[in-house]
Amino acid sequence: MEKHVVVIYPHPDDESFGAAGTILKFREQGVPVTYLCGTLGEMGRNMGNPPFANRETLPEIRKVELLNACRVLDMEVKMLGYRDKTLEFEDRREVALHLKQLLEELKPTLVITHYPDYAVHPDHNALGAAAIEAVQLMDPSERPEVWAQAISNNYMDVLGNPDIINDITNYFDKKMEAIFCHDSQAAGVLGQFKHVDSLESEVQEDIKKRFSKEHFYRWDFTN
Template sequence: MNITQHTPSKKLLAVFAHPDDESFICGGTLAKYASEQVDITLVSATRGEMGRRMGNPPYLNRETMADAREMELRNACDSLGIRQLQFLDIRDKTVEFVDENSLTARITAIIQEIDPDVVLTFHEKLGGHPDHCAIGKATTAAFQKLDRRGALYFITFGDAMERPERYGYSRKDVVKIDVHAHLDAKLAAFRDHRCQTEIDEWVWLPDQEAKARFGKYEYFLKADRASSTLNHDDLFISTLG
């Protein structure tokens, strides 16, 4: 009898703070790996109900914002190929005030359940927003607590890490992902987050003009700076086996 050998699916877990973090910051990378059949789970700490943008012209309020942004995030997940979405149901702009040990324990349980090969989150100091930094700090603590296989990376903004020395890092600490073939999906996800992007005229230009605003690369910092085994253009190299 012939027994078919199945290669285990690679798994990626992204733990972010708000709806749209996944699309605006690293949507090209998520779309790339989804197209390669990586099983992606996204965890959003909040539903973004305190976002300042409420549509253009405004059509949302504090009572309707959370439901609208959840729906937009689900649409963006479809556009990017993200298969699983979880919410931690923390109120927007309060992640930094949640008990750190409790939040770390929740994320630890998620990591144990999913058993990802790669975990993405925010850098606890370079995240740029208190919610970002807090969820990044808790996710980093959870990952390190488990002392497990796989790799942890911090997402970064735009092309800032083309010159990582400005932030105390070197090029060997940076993974640079080519996303040029996945800008259609990234643009679709931007447009899915409609209430947040309607005010940005460039998002709604003809596709080619809008995509020209995107960089061809997205950048990630290695959490384990001492590691010399990880590749500089693939988050998964040397994390399996």
């Protein structure tokens, strides 16, 4: 059993869309989970029509949403304070050293992050690369395992089948609850899912199929 799991993603909602079921599974086992969230997603595109936010108010809205989601997932959260859509321009070594310091304080046995180059968004790729570098820089005797999550359309063609496939069917409803805590972003994309019980059974099954498995690769530090 893991002693402590640290999740490293760049945006509020990455944790809920990407790993909510896995987080809930660990919490059910009594494993503490800490989320290191890179930014407050202040450059998020969805500000409503008519707008419910602007660039000045959106970060605070998304911070509240993040805290609410973390309560649903029963995990701690630390905000790293980087700016949305700029992580690719940060000095990677500096970000890695920042993360290394936090990891050495938290002492996780497992880190979950994005798989660099296969995570679609530049922030995902950049923070995933920095997280893996941070673990690489740690003393090998203290180094946690890393699960890297790829989300690009072609990742299986290049990387092969994932090493870990978590069936999170039992946590599906709770995962949806966490996703919808991020209402400012999820409403536009997943508005229909809020009433999933009223949708046709085929649509319900498609939604559950898409969201009831979470895939990860074990990062190999020997290569």
